Amino acid sequence: MDRIPILKVGDCLLVTIQVDMHDELAMSLQEDLTSQIARYGSRGVLIDISSLEIVDSFIGRMLANIAAMSRVLDAQTVLTGMQPAVAITLVELGMALPGIKTALNVERGMQLLQEYMDEGPEPEETDGSEA
Amino acid sequence: MDRIPILKVGDCLLVTIQVDMHDELAMSLQEDLTSQIARYGSRGVLIDISSLEIVDSFIGRMLANIAAMSRVLDAQTVLTGMQPAVAITLVELGMALPGIKTALNVERGMQLLQEYMDEGPEPEETDGSEA
Numbered sequence: 001m002d003r004i005p006i007l008k009v010g011d012c013l014l015v016t017i018q019v020d021m022h023d024e025l026a027m028s029l030q031e032d033l034t035s036q037i038a039r040y041g042s043r044g045v046l047i048d049i050s051s052l053e054i055v056d057s058f059i060g061r062m063l064a065n066i067a068a069m070s071r072v073l074d075a076q077t078v079l080t081g082m083q084p085a086v087a088i089t090l091v092e093l094g095m096a097l098p099g100i101k102t103a104l105n106v107e108r109g110m111q112l113l114q115e116y117m118d119e120g121p122e123p124e125e126t127d128g129s130e131a
Numbered sequence: 132m133d134r135i136p137i138l139k140v141g142d143c144l145l146v147t148i149q150v151d152m153h154d155e156l157a158m159s160l161q162e163d164l165t166s167q168i169a170r171y172g173s174r175g176v177l178i179d180i181s182s183l184e185i186v187d188s189f190i191g192r193m194l195a196n197i198a199a200m201s202r203v204l205d206a207q208t209v210l211t212g213m214q215p216a217v218a219i220t221l222v223e224l225g226m227a228l229p230g231i232k233t234a235l236n237v238e239r240g241m242q243l244l245q246e247y248m249d250e251g252p253e254p255e256e257t258d259g260s261e262a
Contacts, residue, residue, distance in 0.1 A: 004149065005147055005179060005181045005212065007147065007181075007237040008236065014138075014145075014237075016147050018135065018147075019149060048136060048138060051134060051135070105139065106138040106139065
């Protein structure tokens with residue numbers, strides 16, 4: 001297997017990560033995901049990691065990169081199904097994943113994305129000029 | 132990885148098969164899937180095999196088994212994302228997957244399941260007593 005499938009569900013793209021990631025696979029996932037966001041005009045990306053029992057700094061960085069790329073393309077990333085041990089590891093590694101929203105499962109993640117799409121993007125932080 | 136994640140999306144359960152199946156993994160998938168159909172009262176099962184480039188008779192049998200188990204539990208199975216080469220192989224193996232509906236991608240598969248859920252199950256074939 002050389003590609004992780006990306007499933008289009010409504011306005012979202014859904015990715016389930018089940019296998020150990022390596023450089024090449026992570027690169028191809030980033031390429032596929034960004035091109036599909038552009039092609040379908042997707043506003044949300046759901047990444048399910050419920051089958052990952054270990055997350056190292058490589059995967060953490062990859063997730064942060066995907067979220068940053070999606071944001072630039074005007075799509076919100078939600079990470080779902082994180083196991084408790086993975087949360088512990090991520091924080092211990094110093095990767096609190098800023099900019100990535102999380103949800104307990106795919107269903108809640110989709111609700112979160114739907115709310116985001118209904119509301120539009122969060123207002124940019126201003127430097128107080130509106131206060 | 133010892134389990135394939137099953138994602139609950141609305142009234143459906145979504146499974147993406149990305150890795151080579153072996154006996155134990157297939158058994159645990161069948162167990163997890165049937166128990167989740169029962170727990171959530173799901174009416175539909177979507178199995179995405181878009182990342183499978185080879186399907187052998189073992190996987191064909193497993194898919195047929197899952198569809199049969201789901202049917203007994205009143206859920207319809209839809210197989211999505213089959214690659215052309217896989218379709219050729221399946222028919223050459225003599226496995227035309229009766230009882231499994233197929234769709235080109237997850238989105239169409241969900242439409243198919245939604246239609247099935249709106250309409251209710253297909254009428255059982257009678258022996259002509261109504262004719």
